[in-house]
Every structure is written in C-alpha cells, then in structure tokens.
Amino acid sequence: MYIIDMVQEASKYLFTASQKRFYFKDVKILIPVTWATNPIYGRPQTESYSEANVIIAAPYVKYGNDPYTLQYGGCGEEGRYIHLTPDFLTDDAFLPIYGPRERVLVHEWAHLRWGVYDEYNEDKPFYFAPDKSFEYTRCSVDITGVVAECKDPQCSGIKPCEVDQATGSPTEKCQFFPDKKQRTTSSIMFFQGLNAIIEFCNSKSHNEEAPNMQNKMCKSKSVWEVIEQSKDFKASKPMSDSVPPRTTFTYLQGGNRIVCLVLDVSSSMSASQRKDRLRQAAELFILQIIETGSQLGIVQFNSAASTLRELTTITDYASRTALTKYLPNLASGGTSICSGIRKAFEVFRKLNSQINGNEIVLLTDGEDGTVGSCVNEVQTSGTIIHTIALGPSAAKELETMSNITGGLQFSATDSLDSNGLIDAFAGISARDGNTSNQALQLESAGKNIPGNSWLNGTVSIDRTVGNDTFFVVTWQAAKPTISVFSPTGIDYSGSFVEDTALKVSRLKIPGTAEAGNWHYHILNINSAAQTLTMTVTSRPASVNDPPVTVNAHMNADSADAKTPIKVYAEVSKGYLPVLRATVTAFIESNTNNQELRLLDNGAGADAIKNDGVYSGYFINFSGNGRYSLKVKVQGGEKVTRLSDRKGTRAYYNPGYYVDGKIEKNPDKPSVPEEDLQTNLGNFTRTTIGGVFVVTGSPPGSQPPVFPPCQITDLDANIKDEKVFLRWTAPGEIMDQGTAAKYEIRMSTTYQDLKDQFDNATVVNTSNLVPLEAGNMELFSFKPEDITIENGTIIYFAARAGSKSSDMAEVSNIAQAQMVLPYIPAVPDPNPNPNPGTPDKPGSVNITTLVLAITCSIAGICIIASISMCIVKKNQRARTAPAV
Incomplete structure (x- = not known):
C-alpha cells in the first residue's frame, strides 16, 4: 500500500499547503507489462511511461535513492518527471532523512507542476548576512538549529566549525542540524521533513538573499509568488471543506503494441519522390523499429480508404519482410484523412472492440477541408495518433490530432538530403520505458x-x-x-x-x-x-546495461516568432546524466536548415550545469510554418562521463538537534567514482524531437532581433582589496555571437541593487572586451568609492548589451565579502527548554516557503517501471495490494 498511502496523505498535505486550493483527485497507476494481469487493470489510453508525472524505478547505480524532479526550463515552467525509487518507498530508514513520503511528494510536485526550485544549496550552504555573520542557506531564516561539526561519526559530541581561511566561511565539515521542534511553518521547498513545516515561503517569509536556486532562477521571488502566477492558481478558489475529497485510483496495464499505418496515396504523393520516400521510411519502421510481439496493420487513403493488411503479429524478421510487401505503390485521387482514420478503427475492432491505447501512424502531404468532422470521434476512441506532415501543404489540423490523443508529431520537408521522413518513422518507438527492446x-x-x-x-x-x-x-x-x-x-x-x-x-x-x-x-x-x-x-x-539515450524537445509546440524557442536534449544512461558530450540540434523548415550547438553549462537557456540536459535558444525564424527538430550527439573516448543527479533533488537532512544533543542520520552515501567513470567509449546517437509551428511571421519579413540573454551565473569574491567577478558570456543575440559590451553595477545594499539597478554605482568596464558566447569571463578591479575592510559586503549585478544597444535582463545578484573569521558557539549543554527560542546559542534561523499544487482537480500518472518490476519481483505477493 506504499503508493496509495503516500498519495492519499500527500493530497491532504497539499491541500493544507495550498490554502485549500489543490489536491490529488485522480491518480492513474500504470502497471509494468511484465507483471501478471489482473481483471481490475484497465487498458491505458494516452498514459505512457514517457509522459508520466511520477516514475518509480530503481536507480542505475547503488545509493541513488534521492527523490528528485527533472527540470529543464526556467522559473514557472513545468518539469519533466519525478523519480522515486522502490527503496525510498519501502525502507523506513529514509524517513528521518527526507521526512514523511507524502511530504516529499508534495515538495517534488511543486518542482514538477509549477517550476519552483529548492531553497537550500549544497554547493554554497552558507552565505554572509548583512549582520556580518554566516547564515545557513535556507528559507525561511526563522527555522532554527545548530551549526557545528561532529566530533565522531556518531556525533556523540559537537565542536565549533573550522573556518576556510581563504573565504572565511565554514568548511565542508560544518553542518546545520535543525531543531526537531520549530515555531515557524515554512518552508516546504527547504525541508518538508520538519513536523511544523506546512507552508511554502511567501513574500513575507521569503529569504531573498539566500544563494539558492529559487532566488537565482526566479529573480528572488518566493515560491508562493511563483505559484500565484500559475494557470492553476488563476483558475482555482479556496475550498470551504476542511479536508480534501478522497483520491480516486485507477490501475492500468498495457501490452504489446497494436499499430496501424495510415498512409496518404493521393495524387500529390507523386511529387518530389514522396511515394518512394514513404515506402523507404515505412519499410525501415517495419523491419527495424517496431518491436517484436507487436501487431501491425496497413491502411491507405486518398478520397476513400482501403485496408492493405489486417493486423499481423511480428514474430521474426521473415514476418517483418512479409509485411513490407503490402506497402502502397500507387498515388492518385484526393485526400480524406478521416476516411483513413475510420478504416484504421475498423482494422482495430476486428481484433477487439476496445481500441483505446492502440496507435495510428498517420502520414499525409495534403490539405483536407473535412478533417474536422472526425475530431470528436478520434478523441473519444482513446486511440493514440502519431502524425507526420510531409511537405509544405500538409493539413494544419494534424497537430490537433496528435495533441488531443497524446501522440507524437513530426514533419518532413521535400528536401531529400535531410533524411527527415526516415527520421520521423525511426522516432516512433514504444513508450513503455523498456529501453532494452x-x-x-x-x-x-x-x-x-x-x-x-x-x-x-x-x-x-558503443558497448551498450x-x-x-x-x-x-x-x-x-x-x-x-x-x-x-x-x-x-x-x-x-x-x-x-x-x-x-x-x-x-x-x-x-x-x-x-x-x-x-x-x-x-x-x-x-x-x-x-x-x-x-x-x-x-x-x-x-x-538488458542489464541500459544504453545511452537522447530525449529531445522544445519548450513550446507553437511560437509567434517574437519569443525565442528553447531547445533541449537530455542525454542519459539509465537515470544518470551523461556529461561532456557534443550535442548539435538541426532545425528544418520548408525554406532552410539551421544548426544549433546545445550546451550543459548552466548559462543562457541551460538551467542547471552538468545535469545532462543540453540547451540552447533558437532565434532564426524564417517565416511561418512547421519547424522540425533533430539532434545528434557525439561522445568521446575518455571524455564523456556519467554524473550523479544534480539540481532539484530532496534535501538530505544530516540530523536533528534535540534537547542539547544531535540525533544523527547516516552520512549521505556518495556514488563511487568508479561507477561514474565508466568508460562509455565513443558513441553516436540521433533522435527526432518533434515539431513546433510558427505563426505571425509573414514571408519576407525581417526576423526579430533579440537582446543578449540574461547572465545567470555571476559570481563575486574579494581578495587583497580587489574584486574578482566571473560569469558565462552571453551572445550578441541571446546565447549566440559575441556581445558588444557589459554594464556592471554594485551596491553595499542588496535591496537597492535589486530594486534600483540603474541607480547603483557603475563599475568601469572600458577595458573589458566581451568573449564569444559560452566562454568564461574573468574580470577584476579595485573599487574606488568603497573602502574594503574586514566584514565588507558588496553586491554585484551585470547585463550585456548588443551593438544596437539592446540590453539584456539584469543578472542574478552576486555577493562578495571580505574574509571574516567565523567561530560559531557550541550549544549550551543546558539549553533553553523551549527549542524554538531563536536566540539560543549556536542556533541559526531558517525561513518558510509557501507551496501550492496543481489545480483543485489535480491528476497525476504514477508509473511503476520495468526496473521496479525486477526489484519487486520476488515480493509480489506482499506488494500486490499496493498497486
């Protein structure tokens, strides 16, 4: 009952945290196909492993049980999925570390649904506060605890933290142990495991000076402020009930794929060798892509539709070869897309009257004024439709068909050297999470x-x-x-x-x-x-060694040419990121092809450095129409490597401070370096990333000119009375080219720089020549108007400008301080009996975050993966009631 209990309790916690706005109404659990069937299991419709909100699967390497959410985009943009491991769900040893499972789920759901970020920082756990003391990075500062080092592995005693003489800050051995009892109620995005924490940080409780990802990515806004701007919040009202309605659970289990190719054979398919290219691409799909055990049928359509081959089970290469003989080779007549779809429904129903979850691969090159007549029929059928638009005149309604059914969407131009049609068919693999097949x-x-x-x-x-x-x-x-x-x-x-x-x-x-x-x-x-x-x-x-895979997509499926499109490529092996690969995006429209280098450097379009997600801005729009995305990845021998999961993962609590003693949790296990240094060897991958449609860009119009992108990784230090700044260079246009200039300003007050950047003191950058985008800028100077002494704090912000004087958004605010010796007090062995007293010796205040969840009719899809099935295989009798 682990999943059921966790979600039901999470719904209550979410209801409270969101001020009675949101709860989990419907949850669909997708059972692995390798598990035994059960009469209560329904057949999936659009639900799939690749589109899951929550994935339950074993980690690729030992000790990888941190709950995390994979986030690609910026502040307020939805994440990709939440990953929980079977050990996390079943081993109560993780409860003191992460807190109750339902609270962890709500923390991660806020990442996933509303695009908020963590309010702790493992890389920079302490920062210099205006009162000239080091604070633990947290929100809110009202969370109390003890900053100290343990004298031994069991932490039977504590001692003052050692100080890094170069920075004046506590060393890595220094830890923060929160009081188990707190008086503050926030924040969930710092550490939800404290019993008192039931809210997200809001504008009143938010700690905007803490150097955490929430402040960096969301311009120092609190979590609740971000949630208030979400479409969920705007469409909801607080409920009057004291508790949310109970969550409804639905169990689904897929099977082998049932697919029908629905292929256009109208007269326009005779142009630009489309008919031959269709046969080449469809043959590749049949011979090389569709999985063994699947059933495949073939339908052709022009003004009417006919069945070329009823559903046939693919058992071996001979059965694949036999199916290719039924591919169409004539082209004539008009275009009736609905006729082809309805004929595919007939093919499906000869096998089973329930056709939900079956797949149609629909290819057409023509327009059809009647395609809207079957949209409702398609939507109610539960069938998934993958669409391939061939050429410049394919029906504009194709994307609607894909969107309403949860299908994939592709486009291919008549440019023969792009290989686009073959790439589209090669991208239609099963989405059940079983990469081994x-x-x-x-x-x-x-x-x-x-x-x-x-x-x-x-x-x-490569060897995988x-x-x-x-x-x-x-x-x-x-x-x-x-x-x-x-x-x-x-x-x-x-x-x-x-x-x-x-x-x-x-x-x-x-x-x-x-x-x-x-x-x-x-x-x-x-x-x-x-x-x-x-x-x-x-x-x-x-099956025991997951391959390197690439998942490519854009942050939007439509654009008006006035806003850059973000292009992403996630490169991973199992659930581990693959670093240092060379990743190139190819974006093709009906008028031209463009290349775009994608980077994993935490700058520009890339949110988090070294998370295996390579990103870039696409800005060179060339008119209206469809743009297709293809990504190529090259890994080098002894260059490309694995990494443990960075970014938005749950806070690992080292222990609690209770009645003058430390209740120590086990030290966080590190992933063995030999597991990460696995020699991947040279490898290549190519993947198709779907389509986005551009409107509002008339033919012949000049493409918009964008300013340089925002600097998001500005860092500052003071040494020997000089300030040292570093950041990743933006481009002349977003993250491309070379900016013309930099504007850097400073202030001794954080708030002044944040609210009145234009009035802050200007730093002389006349000798600073910008580097090409993606390079690391290094700049040092001696402030003229500020006396640097022990305890001095200076805040910096910057922005780049183009040759036409278009200025970027102001960067993150970086803090630099003069070295200040820091020796925190050891807690009094006879502390104040009220553990919430904020002025307790050695205590450190931490703040609140106000969290809210999706809409009041929130639904999530939890998927138990194949790897989870393997882990639980021998315990199935005990775990069956939970699913």
Whole structure:
C-alpha cells in the first residue's frame, strides 16, 4: 500500500499547503507489462511511461535513492518527471532523512507542476548576512538549529566549525542540524521533513538573499509568488471543506503494441519522390523499429480508404519482410484523412472492440477541408495518433490530432538530403520505458553528392548497443557503390541486400556488432549529382546495461516568432546524466536548415550545469510554418562521463538537534567514482524531437532581433582589496555571437541593487572586451568609492548589451565579502527548554516557503517501471495490494 498511502496523505498535505486550493483527485497507476494481469487493470489510453508525472524505478547505480524532479526550463515552467525509487518507498530508514513520503511528494510536485526550485544549496550552504555573520542557506531564516561539526561519526559530541581561511566561511565539515521542534511553518521547498513545516515561503517569509536556486532562477521571488502566477492558481478558489475529497485510483496495464499505418496515396504523393520516400521510411519502421510481439496493420487513403493488411503479429524478421510487401505503390485521387482514420478503427475492432491505447501512424502531404468532422470521434476512441506532415501543404489540423490523443508529431520537408521522413518513422518507438527492446538511431546523414564523388562518415557503436544493427543506404537515381568497415577492418560491402526498385540497400550485422568506430564510404557512380543517405539503427546489447539515450524537445509546440524557442536534449544512461558530450540540434523548415550547438553549462537557456540536459535558444525564424527538430550527439573516448543527479533533488537532512544533543542520520552515501567513470567509449546517437509551428511571421519579413540573454551565473569574491567577478558570456543575440559590451553595477545594499539597478554605482568596464558566447569571463578591479575592510559586503549585478544597444535582463545578484573569521558557539549543554527560542546559542534561523499544487482537480500518472518490476519481483505477493 506504499503508493496509495503516500498519495492519499500527500493530497491532504497539499491541500493544507495550498490554502485549500489543490489536491490529488485522480491518480492513474500504470502497471509494468511484465507483471501478471489482473481483471481490475484497465487498458491505458494516452498514459505512457514517457509522459508520466511520477516514475518509480530503481536507480542505475547503488545509493541513488534521492527523490528528485527533472527540470529543464526556467522559473514557472513545468518539469519533466519525478523519480522515486522502490527503496525510498519501502525502507523506513529514509524517513528521518527526507521526512514523511507524502511530504516529499508534495515538495517534488511543486518542482514538477509549477517550476519552483529548492531553497537550500549544497554547493554554497552558507552565505554572509548583512549582520556580518554566516547564515545557513535556507528559507525561511526563522527555522532554527545548530551549526557545528561532529566530533565522531556518531556525533556523540559537537565542536565549533573550522573556518576556510581563504573565504572565511565554514568548511565542508560544518553542518546545520535543525531543531526537531520549530515555531515557524515554512518552508516546504527547504525541508518538508520538519513536523511544523506546512507552508511554502511567501513574500513575507521569503529569504531573498539566500544563494539558492529559487532566488537565482526566479529573480528572488518566493515560491508562493511563483505559484500565484500559475494557470492553476488563476483558475482555482479556496475550498470551504476542511479536508480534501478522497483520491480516486485507477490501475492500468498495457501490452504489446497494436499499430496501424495510415498512409496518404493521393495524387500529390507523386511529387518530389514522396511515394518512394514513404515506402523507404515505412519499410525501415517495419523491419527495424517496431518491436517484436507487436501487431501491425496497413491502411491507405486518398478520397476513400482501403485496408492493405489486417493486423499481423511480428514474430521474426521473415514476418517483418512479409509485411513490407503490402506497402502502397500507387498515388492518385484526393485526400480524406478521416476516411483513413475510420478504416484504421475498423482494422482495430476486428481484433477487439476496445481500441483505446492502440496507435495510428498517420502520414499525409495534403490539405483536407473535412478533417474536422472526425475530431470528436478520434478523441473519444482513446486511440493514440502519431502524425507526420510531409511537405509544405500538409493539413494544419494534424497537430490537433496528435495533441488531443497524446501522440507524437513530426514533419518532413521535400528536401531529400535531410533524411527527415526516415527520421520521423525511426522516432516512433514504444513508450513503455523498456529501453532494452527499443531500436535506437545512431546515424542519420544525407547529402547531395556530385557525380563520381563520395559520402563518407563514421558511426561509433558503443558497448551498450549492437544487437539488430542495420546500415541502410538510399539513393535518388543510380545505385551507388557502398563500403562499410568494422573497427577491426572487416569489410561488409558484399553483405548488403539491395532493392533497386525501392532504391534501398540494407546491411544487417549478424549477432552483436563490434564496439568501436565503423566507417562507411558511398560513391556516387552516376555522372550527375544525386542525394545519398545513410541511416544506422541498433538495439541494446544487454538488458542489464541500459544504453545511452537522447530525449529531445522544445519548450513550446507553437511560437509567434517574437519569443525565442528553447531547445533541449537530455542525454542519459539509465537515470544518470551523461556529461561532456557534443550535442548539435538541426532545425528544418520548408525554406532552410539551421544548426544549433546545445550546451550543459548552466548559462543562457541551460538551467542547471552538468545535469545532462543540453540547451540552447533558437532565434532564426524564417517565416511561418512547421519547424522540425533533430539532434545528434557525439561522445568521446575518455571524455564523456556519467554524473550523479544534480539540481532539484530532496534535501538530505544530516540530523536533528534535540534537547542539547544531535540525533544523527547516516552520512549521505556518495556514488563511487568508479561507477561514474565508466568508460562509455565513443558513441553516436540521433533522435527526432518533434515539431513546433510558427505563426505571425509573414514571408519576407525581417526576423526579430533579440537582446543578449540574461547572465545567470555571476559570481563575486574579494581578495587583497580587489574584486574578482566571473560569469558565462552571453551572445550578441541571446546565447549566440559575441556581445558588444557589459554594464556592471554594485551596491553595499542588496535591496537597492535589486530594486534600483540603474541607480547603483557603475563599475568601469572600458577595458573589458566581451568573449564569444559560452566562454568564461574573468574580470577584476579595485573599487574606488568603497573602502574594503574586514566584514565588507558588496553586491554585484551585470547585463550585456548588443551593438544596437539592446540590453539584456539584469543578472542574478552576486555577493562578495571580505574574509571574516567565523567561530560559531557550541550549544549550551543546558539549553533553553523551549527549542524554538531563536536566540539560543549556536542556533541559526531558517525561513518558510509557501507551496501550492496543481489545480483543485489535480491528476497525476504514477508509473511503476520495468526496473521496479525486477526489484519487486520476488515480493509480489506482499506488494500486490499496493498497486
């Protein structure tokens, strides 16, 4: 009953924390397909592992039980998912560390739903307060506790903290032990585990000077202020009831995929080799992408629809090959998208009258004025529709079909060298979380090659993949000469199987492909230029070693060309981030292609450094229409590495201060470096990231000019009466190019700099020449108007300017202080019997955060992953009632 109890209690806690606005009304729990079936389990509709709010799965490495939320975006932007481990749910040893599970869930839900951030800081646990003392980073400062070092591992005694002579701040051994009993009621986003904490920090209790992520990302706003700006808050009112309604739970369990290809064969498909490209891409999907055990049907449509193949179970490669013979090869007539969808429904219902959760892959290149006639039918069917818009005239309603059914959406232009149609079909894998059975795209390359010239490339196959590895070459006119060599020099050139009618050659590597760099060479023997493409896919080599995966997307699926689009690529192995990879986004519209370097440096569009999420701004809009995203990732030998999870994870409480003694929790276990230094070797990945649609940008209009992006990592220090500043350089336009200038201002008062930046003292930057975006700027100077002495505090903020004098937003505020020796008092062995007294010797005040949750009819989808199934496999009889 772990999940049920946690959510029901979390709903009550959320109701209180949100001032009776929000609670969990409906929760859907997706049971792993590997678990035994049960009559009470329904069939999922749009619910999937990849779209889950909460994922319950074992960590990839030992000791990784920190609850966390993966957040990509900025303040107020929703996160991706919450990750909880089975050990966290079942082992009560974690309760003193994180607090009650239901409270942890509410803490993480605030991250996920409202885009707020933590109010502690593991990297900078102390800061210099205006009263010239070091404060523990927290919110609110009314939270009391003791700052001290333990004399031994059990903390049977404590002693004053040692001081770092370089900074004057406490060393890493210094810890904050909160009083177990508190008088303040906030904040949940600092540490929800204290019994008294039942609120989020608000404008009155917020500690805006604390150097935490909430202040950095949200411009020093309190959590409650951010929540008040959410669409949930604006659409809700406080309830009159003293307790929320009980949560309703629904149990769902999927099965093998049931998919129908619904393919446009109207006359317009004869243009730009669309018909042939459709057959090439659909064949790749059938032979290489869709999972064994799935059922697949094929429908074609023009003015009417017909069934080419009823649902057929894919059992082996022969059954896949047989299905490809039913792909359409003629094109004529008009376009009736609804006819194709309804015919797919007929195909599904021949198997089962319940078609919810089945998938349609809908491809069309034409407009259809009647497509709106089946929208309601589609929505009520429970079927998932993945859409592929081919060419510039595909129906504008396609994205609506995907959005209302929870499907994926792709677009492909008529540019043959982009390989876009094949990439779209390659991106339609199962979304059940079982990466051990999924095909991964390693390479997607295409180019218009002159006569008697070569297309050369290298594909890095790492040890985590290698099964069912295919090299696929397509051509436009004449069959080229193809050579493929393994890392040890084995020549596979004679092993390709050719289909000259379809203009495809395919190589299947037997067994598990050799790890290392594979080289291919494709010679255009034609006298005229033609487009050649190479696509490489592979499946994981072992169920026990998760592969490196890439998840790419944008922060919006529509734009007005007046606001930059944020592009993200999450690179991970299991649940661990992959660092130091080279990540490039390719954004294609019907008029041009653009490249964009994505970085994981915690600057510009990137929220958190070294979290495995690589980010960048897309700003070069070229008119209205669809823009598709493709991302390529390259990992280098002994360069790319793993990392433990950074960012928004639950606070690890080292212990409590109770009646003059420390109730010590176990030290936080560190992830062994050898687990993180796993040699990933060279690897390549390619993934498709969906579509965004641009409106409000007339053809021929000048693209908007954006200012430099905001500096978010300004840091300041004082040494030998000089100030040293550092930050990541923004660009001339957002995070691209080189800014023209910097404006830096300072003040001895935090509030003055925050509220009146333009009136603060200007720092002379005449000798500061900006570096290209992404580089680290270093700047030092000696203040002329401020006397630096022991205890001096100076606050700094900065912004970049462009050549046209467009100025960026003001940066985060950085604090620098002159070294001040710091020796905190050891608590009195006979302390004031009231543990909430704020002036207790050695105590440190900490503040509140006011948290609220989604809307009053909040619903979340909790997914027990395949990995959880494995962990709980031998305890199923005891855990069955919980799910």
